[in-house]
Amino acid sequence: MWMRTCRSWLSASLLACVVGASLISSVSGQLRIEIRRGVERPVPMAIVPFAWEGSGAEAPFDVSGLVSTDLGQSGRFAPMDERDMVSRPSLPTEVRFPDWQIVDVDYLVIGRIIQDAADRYTVVFQLFDVLGSEQIVGYRLTATTAELRAASHRVADMIFEELTGIRGVFGTQIAYVSEQQEGDERRFRLIVADADGENAQVVANSPEPLMSPAWSPDGRRLAYVSFEGSQSSIYIQTLRTGTRDRVSARAGVNGAPVFSPDGRQLALTLSQDQGNIDIYVLDLATLVLTRLTEHSAIDTEATWSSDGESILFTSDRAGGPQVYRVPARAGARAQRVTFEGNYNGRPRISPDGNQLAVVHRVQGNYRIALVDPDTGLTQVLSTGQLDESPSFAPNGALIIYAAQENGRGVLASVSTDGRIHQQIASVAGQVREPVWSPFPRI
Amino acid sequence: MTRSLLMVFLMGIALAGCGGDDATLPDAASTSGPGGSMADGGGPGATTTGTGAAGGLEVFREVPGQGDGPLSSLVIYFDFDRSEIRADFNSMLAAHGEYLASNGEALVRLEGHADERGTREYNIGLGEQRAQAVRRVLLLQGASADQLGTVSYGEERPAVTGGDDEALLLNRRVELVYR
Numbered sequence: 010m011w012m013r014t015c016r017s018w019l020s021a022s023l024l025a026c027v028v029g030a031s032l033i034s035s036v037s038g039q040l041r042i043e044i045r046r047g048v049e050r051p052v053p054m055a056i057v058p059f060a061w062e063g064s065g066a067e068a069p070f071d072v073s074g075l076v077s078t079d080l081g082q083s084g085r086f087a088p089m090d091e092r093d094m095v096s097r098p099s100l101p102t103e104v105r106f107p108d109w110q111i112v113d114v115d116y117l118v119i120g121r122i123i124q125d126a127a128d129r130y131t132v133v134f135q136l137f138d139v140l141g142s143e144q145i146v147g148y149r150l151t152a153t154t155a156e157l158r159a160a161s162h163r164v165a166d167m168i169f170e171e172l173t174g175i176r177g178v179f180g181t182q183i184a185y186v187s188e189q190q191e192g193d194e195r196r197f198r199l200i201v202a203d204a205d206g207e208n209a210q211v212v213a214n215s216p217e218p219l220m221s222p223a224w225s226p227d228g229r230r231l232a233y234v235s236f237e238g239s240q241s242s243i244y245i246q247t248l249r250t251g252t253r254d255r256v257s258a259r260a261g262v263n264g265a266p267v268f269s270p271d272g273r274q275l276a277l278t279l280s281q282d283q284g285n286i287d288i289y290v291l292d293l294a295t296l297v298l299t300r301l302t303e304h305s306a307i308d309t310e311a312t313w314s315s316d317g318e319s320i321l322f323t324s325d326r327a328g329g330p331q332v333y334r335v336p337a338r339a340g341a342r343a344q345r346v347t348f349e350g351n352y353n354g355r356p357r358i359s360p361d362g363n364q365l366a367v368v369h370r371v372q373g374n375y376r377i378a379l380v381d382p383d384t385g386l387t388q389v390l391s392t393g394q395l396d397e398s399p400s401f402a403p404n405g406a407l408i409i410y411a412a413q414e415n416g417r418g419v420l421a422s423v424s425t426d427g428r429i430h431q432q433i434a435s436v437a438g439q440v441r442e443p444v445w446s447p448f449p450r451i
Numbered sequence: 452m453t454r455s456l457l458m459v460f461l462m463g464i465a466l467a468g469c470g471g472d473d474a475t476l477p478d479a480a481s482t483s484g485p486g487g488s489m490a491d492g493g494g495p496g497a498t499t500t501g502t503g504a505a506g507g508l509e510v511f512r513e514v515p516g517q518g519d520g521p522l523s524s525l526v527i528y529f530d531f532d533r534s535e536i537r538a539d540f541n542s543m544l545a546a547h548g549e550y551l552a553s554n555g556e557a558l559v560r561l562e563g564h565a566d567e568r569g570t571r572e573y574n575i576g577l578g579e580q581r582a583q584a585v586r587r588v589l590l591l592q593g594a595s596a597d598q599l600g601t602v603s604y605g606e607e608r609p610a611v612t613g614g615d616d617e618a619l620l621l622n623r624r625v626e627l628v629y630r
Contacts, residue, residue: 220575262575262576264572284579284580308576309576397570397571398570416612
């Protein structure tokens, strides 16, 4: 029964009971972020603990604490320890700039959390330029208790964007695969967590491998590969409800799903009966399958160009794996894109379409590299031995990827300018195949 | 379990041909010595009787994965980033092909695997190519297409963990899983 494609809520939830694709199940504190290398001189700033104006001794959530953590973990800012603050203003009239000039902070953030009703809060904050002694911006957001974490990330995003010109990604999510030995059994989980690793939810859970998660462009669904029933199949699961559809379970390989930019099509890898591993496009409304490549080599790991007009993929048709581009229509010719080195695979295109992140082999090590698709110029960003699965943050400024440390799968991120390196270790088990979500829809 | 192949061996010759470390080493797992069943002629499912020096007949059922004949090996190993069948696995695959040909109800799933190097979906492709290569050989040996299924796990189900050369080698494999 679990082999049948499920199309309705009901059959999907029955299915969920069998294979453990779960609606919501929390795993607390799965990931821990650590800055390995930041910018040379992170910008000093002060984020004063936000004042609480409501019932009880303190606010239900430490908003300014999370804002400070977010900005600090970005590697670009150095928020000062609150114990070193000479004053704790929460209103603009309370700010004395000399207090902050003397401790050499460039920017100051103050704010308040105001309780409007039993479960309704307004967060007000202001950002000041300490040297210029003036307010840069001020914002006001409302939230319920449950939304205060997201609101905090939003505050951090607004400050980050104001100061760097780059849209913040603290409010985004990552999906990844974890593998854990539990007694005699291996457990594979597909997990979605906030970009800081918190708030982790199990999306699917299986004793057989799960792999290749991919976000829909609206951030509401994940496509992934599951080996339940000792066969590879591709599922699309709606995160909010847990409903899932099996969209491909053909003979042989069903792999490497990626949504088109409009979310209407899925590029995927199939081998079908003849065993030829090629790239196809599946129309999700009509389920019509279009074959894009036909070659005896391995063609896989498709990714869409941002305009949806073409697909880049890995192929070993010239011997070793290299990246090729093919127009997203039947019968078109593929052209080689990467030439530097003898291994370039699993391409991902930056949100602005100007750069290609690949897994690049250099001196026996597999590393994350950026390739300029026009000039072919390759810049190696990571420093590991088995780095893989690069995924751009939706702002294009960071790449998250999988690495190994002491034989254990960990996640890591690197800024696309190569200056900031973070390691994101799992508290338990191995983690891999991180994929960054699109920006949340506000 | 599927039907078994009944084979009769000359005890002494069989032991001489198939014992030792051959059975455990991946690069020689399929080596079938002069006393192996195929070398003795007789073909698949044949009953061979001998009158050799060792004297006395030992009758036993040979089933895939058991005993120490060529059918006992269920794993084929590969070179890095390659899916060609190495010559040292020919006799083992021949034994399985002939077993399948003469046991029409036997079903086998060919599970392709890769080592941890390289990207994950590419390794799924590589595992599939390896499983397909084994499938083609078994078809040539007389197995029928509906007896053979393939699945590639890529690097997702390593036989051994660790990144040393031996672990990498043991993970580049196709496993024959009889059902």
